[in-house]
Amino acid sequence: MANRIFKESQTYIGTWVMYFIILAEVPILILLIVLYATSEDKQEMAIALGVVLGTMALILSLILNLKLETRIDDDNISFRYLPFIRTWRQYPKAIIASAEVIKYSPISDYGGWGIKGNKTTKAYSVLGDEGILLDVGEKKKILIGTMKSKELTGFIENWMEE
Structure with missing residues (x-):
């Protein structure tokens, strides 16, 4: 498997x-426009409309710019969660005690999607209910969500054996 790379965005x-x-x-926009017209x-209504429009644009912009990128190469499992985690977080193969693709319940296990967790377990997910669970020692686990579980399962099995 030398020089194989798994990438997901x-x-x-x-x-x-x-x-x-x-x-x-x-x-909400239609209601505000009607209120502005009447x-x-x-x-005052123009200021309120501007504030609401600005807030809505920021929320939509944030949602459209969220991106979870995962990269697994011969030596590391890396990920970043833009725009919050801009630099790649890398976990070298040497410190990973176990890595497995699991099915989980985002809401009951982690409280939803996004960046979730506590001191011992962190979850980074966009959508779905599957991810790669990494045991990186010292009672610390990392879950990285995936939409390519079948492809990742085979890749991780080969990766861990090497």
């Missing part, structure tokens, strides 16, 4: 989360 673009946020924002104090 996950985003919210084109998922139900993005469409849900857009569908939630549209009625308001007597146009300046």
Whole structure:
């Protein structure tokens, strides 16, 4: 398996989360535009409309820019969760006691998707209910979500044997 590399990139673009946020924002915008049109104090309503539009744009921008990137090469398992974790977090093969692809419950096990966890367990996920669970020693576990569990399972089995 020398020089094989596993790469995965996950985003919210084109998922139900993005469409849900857009569908939630549209009625609010319509309501605000109607209120602006019927308001007597146009300046105050324009400020309110600007603040709400700005907030909605920031939320949508954040969701569209979230990206979980995973990279596994001969020596390391690396990941980053943009825009929060910009540099690659690397776990050398030598310190990984075990690595396995698991199915988990994001809500009951970790409290949802995103960056979750406590002192001993951290989870980094975008969507789905599958991930690679790393035991990196000192009672510390890392879960990195994946949407390519079948491909990753075979890759990890070969990677751990070498």
